[in-house]
Amino acid sequence: MSYSVKVVKGQFKLQGEFHTAEPNQPIRDEHGKLCGITNPRRVVHHHSYGGEAPFFQGLGDGRLWATRCDNKDCEVAYKALFIPFRIHCPDCLEKNTPLDITDLANRTAHVYSFMICERSGAFNSLEKPIRFINVEFDGVSTILMSYLLGKTNPEIGMKVRPVFRTKQPTFTITDLAFVPADTKEKDLPAGFTFSK
Amino acid sequence: MIRFSKRQLKTPRFLRDVYLVTGGQSEYRRAFPEKRTEELCIDAFQDAAKYIGMTPQAMKKYIHTCYYGHFADHFGDQLLGEAVIHDRLGLDPLGNIGVKTGGATGGSTIWEAAKAVASGYSDCTLALGWERMDEVPTDEGNNYISCAADKDWETPLGHIYTGYYAVMAQKYWKVYGREEESFRRTLAEISVKNHGYACHNPMAQAPMKITVEDVLKSPVVAYPLRALDCCLMSMGASCVILADKETAYEMCKEPLLIYSTAGSHTLRVADRRDMEIPLLPNETEETYKNIDKEFPGGERYPGFTGFLAARMAAYYAYRMAGIKDPTEDLDLVELHDAFTISDIQTYEDIGIRPYGKGRTYVESGDCYLTNPKTGKSGKLPANLSGGLIGCMHSVGATGIMQTVECMLHIHGRHAEIHGDAKRWESYGKKKPADWQDLQVKGAKRALAISHAGVGSHVTCTILMKPDARLDK
Numbered sequence: 001m002s003y004s005v006k007v008v009k010g011q012f013k014l015q016g017e018f019h020t021a022e023p024n025q026p027i028r029d030e031h032g033k034l035c036g037i038t039n040p041r042r043v044v045h046h047h048s049y050g051g052e053a054p055f056f057q058g059l060g061d062g063r064l065w066a067t068r069c070d071n072k073d074c075e076v077a078y079k080a081l082f083i084p085f086r087i088h089c090p091d092c093l094e095k096n097t098p099l100d101i102t103d104l105a106n107r108t109a110h111v112y113s114f115m116i117c118e119r120s121g122a123f124n125s126l127e128k129p130i131r132f133i134n135v136e137f138d139g140v141s142t143i144l145m146s147y148l149l150g151k152t153n154p155e156i157g158m159k160v161r162p163v164f165r166t167k168q169p170t171f172t173i174t175d176l177a178f179v180p181a182d183t184k185e186k187d188l189p190a191g192f193t194f195s196k
Numbered sequence: 197m198i199r200f201s202k203r204q205l206k207t208p209r210f211l212r213d214v215y216l217v218t219g220g221q222s223e224y225r226r227a228f229p230e231k232r233t234e235e236l237c238i239d240a241f242q243d244a245a246k247y248i249g250m251t252p253q254a255m256k257k258y259i260h261t262c263y264y265g266h267f268a269d270h271f272g273d274q275l276l277g278e279a280v281i282h283d284r285l286g287l288d289p290l291g292n293i294g295v296k297t298g299g300a301t302g303g304s305t306i307w308e309a310a311k312a313v314a315s316g317y318s319d320c321t322l323a324l325g326w327e328r329m330d331e332v333p334t335d336e337g338n339n340y341i342s343c344a345a346d347k348d349w350e351t352p353l354g355h356i357y358t359g360y361y362a363v364m365a366q367k368y369w370k371v372y373g374r375e376e377e378s379f380r381r382t383l384a385e386i387s388v389k390n391h392g393y394a395c396h397n398p399m400a401q402a403p404m405k406i407t408v409e410d411v412l413k414s415p416v417v418a419y420p421l422r423a424l425d426c427c428l429m430s431m432g433a434s435c436v437i438l439a440d441k442e443t444a445y446e447m448c449k450e451p452l453l454i455y456s457t458a459g460s461h462t463l464r465v466a467d468r469r470d471m472e473i474p475l476l477p478n479e480t481e482e483t484y485k486n487i488d489k490e491f492p493g494g495e496r497y498p499g500f501t502g503f504l505a506a507r508m509a510a511y512y513a514y515r516m517a518g519i520k521d522p523t524e525d526l527d528l529v530e531l532h533d534a535f536t537i538s539d540i541q542t543y544e545d546i547g548i549r550p551y552g553k554g555r556t557y558v559e560s561g562d563c564y565l566t567n568p569k570t571g572k573s574g575k576l577p578a579n580l581s582g583g584l585i586g587c588m589h590s591v592g593a594t595g596i597m598q599t600v601e602c603m604l605h606i607h608g609r610h611a612e613i614h615g616d617a618k619r620w621e622s623y624g625k626k627k628p629a630d631w632q633d634l635q636v637k638g639a640k641r642a643l644a645i646s647h648a649g650v651g652s653h654v655t656c657t658i659l660m661k662p663d664a665r666l667d668k
Contacts, residue, residue, distance in 0.1 A: 007229040014333055027229070035229045039273060039331075052348065076199055084349050084466050113367040113500050115418050121338030121355030130354045134363050134466070134500070141469045143500075145350055145360065156370055156493070172352045 060169030062196030210314030219600035220244030265305030265325030302595025303646025303655030394582025459508025518666030595646030
């Protein structure tokens with residue numbers, strides 16, 4: 001059914017297939033009075049990853065990259081590890097050194113907090129419910145947001161292990177996920193592997 | 197930043213006193229298919245002029261610069277929306293600027309307008325905010341809101357901001373709430389209170405007489421939060437006029453002193469690093485000496501259990517305004533109750549209660565106009581407007597609405613505005629037969645907190661009668 005919208009009792013009432021409206025369709029209230037028009041937007045951004053590109057490439061290669069401040073003069077963050085990957089140290093603003101932390105993540109990743117979300121926004125690509133997890137790694141100063149694959153519900157403190165969408169990667173953050181640490185490779189969802 | 201320099205902790209200072217002259221509001225609703233945004237903004241502007249017995253034309257003659265709070269251009273599908281509103285208000289060719297700090301946009305707009313007066317650049321400023329959130333279906337709206345998270349590291353994860361936010365609620369629920377049923381009921385009580393207070397506010401979007409059981413039976417949004425734990429999605433506008441002393445007293449009889457500060461913290465909760473708790477004037481190192489033993493899992497600060505931006509906004513504001521203890525020195529507060537749990541977190545961030553003890557502000561009855569436990573006046577009533585849960589969250593207008601509501605109490609004019617039957621009728625509503633005057637008797641000082649997203653920006657606005665000032 002094609003998309004239509006009208007105004008009933010002061011509220012927009014939508015019918016049909018969402019996100020497919022044609023432009024300039026009149027929106028009328030229950031008395032036929034014109035209230036407005038449909039105004040769909042379809043745009044494509046050519047978005048640059050800049051200095052973070054190695055991180056997103058790394059996911060497709062089955063590796064997890066962080067960065068480290070190696071500036072001895074940094075008063076706060078010398079040797080601090082950052083993931084999310086920070087191109088520059090937030091304290092001294094010197095360029096950080098990319099560092100492969102896959103092995104550290106395999107050994108020490110655990111859940112700091114979590115949320116199971118039954119809903120999503122439009123154009124979501126993840127399977128619902130989404131099991132959001134915030135992952136701590138030993139020796140890392142930040143707490144990475146990601147999601148837990150499979151049917152197991154997360155718990156605070158749960159040991160987890162990173163998995164990567166190495167087959168047909170999307171080169172987005174969704175190429176990284178986690179599974180309970182005792183998960184066998186054969187049980188991973190299609191497209192995902194352990195680190196390479 | 198996890199270590200502060202002395203200069204960064206300087207107490208903010210206005211070069212001259214700044215006064216709130218007046219404020220106004222439109223009605224708030226989920227949708228206004230029959231109105232353009234500018235109509236709501238003009239409603240708020242006219243309301244502010246009427247409050248001090250002026251015509252809009254006369255009030256405009258005082259304004260020198262304008263500050264517009266409007267968070268989401270994409271929701272309204274209009275870049276430079278500020279220019280549209282400025283033109284429709286007939287304020288060209290005065291200088292104007294748009295302010296965008298997520299949910300804190302309203303508070304930040306006041307912050308900017310106040311600094312312009314304080315510096316002497318302008319003698320009178322307009323701070324006006326609005327949001328148009330009714331043009332897209334809810335799931336596309338959720339997609340838009342998720343764009344306020346980090347577009348590469350968070351947004352692709354479900355395009356659902358609630359999910360990014362609720363991980364913090366979960367941590368608080370587990371560590372400080374200890375997953376106790378009694379704590380879950382305390383959360384529900386906040387929703388009952390705020391929806392209930394909204395019943396006496398003609399502008400409010402969601403007046404409801406509900407019970408704790410109703411909240412607990414409402415659909416789960418993100419456990420433990422349910423639909424009735426969450427704020428509204430709204431349309432509407434609000435504004436305030438600020439001025440220096442001389443101009444303020446020329447425009448009205450009872451201008452109020454205003455102080456405004458801001459704090460910030462990482463856009464991604466992922467980037468929060470461990471640090472020491474910055475202490476408020478009513479706290480000492482002793483206050484948090486045993487917090488890790490009392491609340492295992494709460495060792496990390498702010499972790500996911502506190503909002504550093506709110507703590508810093510209060511840190512600056514209390515020192516700036518001479519507040520020693522918010523519960524003793526303030527008469528009412530309007531807090532950013534985006535969710536019931538974040539309301540409790542805010543009690544702790546701004547020192548109404550120490551970290552971990554926020555729930556006692558509700559459980560003691562201190563947060564009510566009339567304490568249900570004692571039948572006497574609540575010590576520090578909160579969100580008598582209905583807050584974001586009961587009144588509105590029209591993002592760019594929210595922090596301004598809170599400030600206007602505080603103003604009404606300090607002026608002792610709450611009933612005049614909220615109890616006006618004609619105002620109810622003008623919104624197509626009937627004044628309830630059991631309408632109550634929620635005026636805080638003898639109110640002299642009030643505070644409003646305006647908060648963005650996962651705590652990226654927070655402002656603290658303090659209003660007080662000039663003869664009740666504490667900073668001199």
